[in-house]
Amino acid sequence: MGKKTKDQEILDFRDLSRQYSEASIVMHDAIARKMGLSATDQRYLGILLDKGQMTAGELSKLTGLTTGAATGLADRLEKKKLAKRQFDKSDRRKVIIVPNEDITKKRLTPLLEGLNRKIIELLNGYSESEIKALQKYFISVTNLMKETAEELNSE
Numbered sequence: 548m549g550k551k552t553k554d555q556e557i558l559d560f561r562d563l564s565r566q567y568s569e570a571s572i573v574m575h576d577a578i579a580r581k582m583g584l585s586a587t588d589q590r591y592l593g594i595l596l597d598k599g600q601m602t603a604g605e606l607s608k609l610t611g612l613t614t615g616a617a618t619g620l621a622d623r624l625e626k627k628k629l630a631k632r633q634f635d636k637s638d639r640r641k642v643i644i645v646p647n648e649d650i651t652k653k654r655l656t657p658l659l660e661g662l663n664r665k666i667i668e669l670l671n672g673y674s675e676s677e678i679k680a681l682q683k684y685f686i687s688v689t690n691l692m693k694e695t696a697e698e699l700n701s702e
Contacts, residue, residue, distance in 0.1 A: 575589060578655070582655065583627060584623075584627065584629075588620060591620055592624060592629055592630070592646065594606070594609065595630060595644060595646040596646045596651060600643050600646065601644060602635075602641055602642065603617035603621060603644060611696065611699075617644075621644045624644070628647060628650050629646065629647050629650060629651050631645050632644060633645050
């Protein structure tokens with residue numbers, strides 16, 4: 548069997564990337580079920596935890612959800628005590644969705660401990676330059692996906 552062309556290597560890499568994405572979705576769906584959430588709610592909770600408190604309007608702009616769907620999300624997260632609503636101090640008409648980091652971490656940490664340990668073990672087998680290459684790829688592809696989502700949401 549001959550050496551693969553660069554085009555074939557890129558196609559193979561794209562296929563591996565798709566497999567990674569699918570495995571990530573399946574894993575996150577399993578985590579969501581263990582937390583008593585839908586997969587979508589768990590993903591948006593992750594965004595809230597990452598970005599911090601925000602209004603339903605800000606969340607809808609960030610995710611492409613309608614403001615009504617973002618409000619429904621806040622309802623469901625509040626019911627599970629994973630977030631709460633607060634009134635904006637300067638404008639009481641504005642409601643801010645505040646993630647409950649303590650409760651979320653308490654529920655999420657046991658579900659991710661094994662995975663996090665295995666990822667660290669895996670990365671310890673890579674050289675510094677290999678890790679930098681992986682970081683460069685993930686940063687670049689994350690930015691491309693965000694740009695694509697913004698384009699699709701604005702159409």
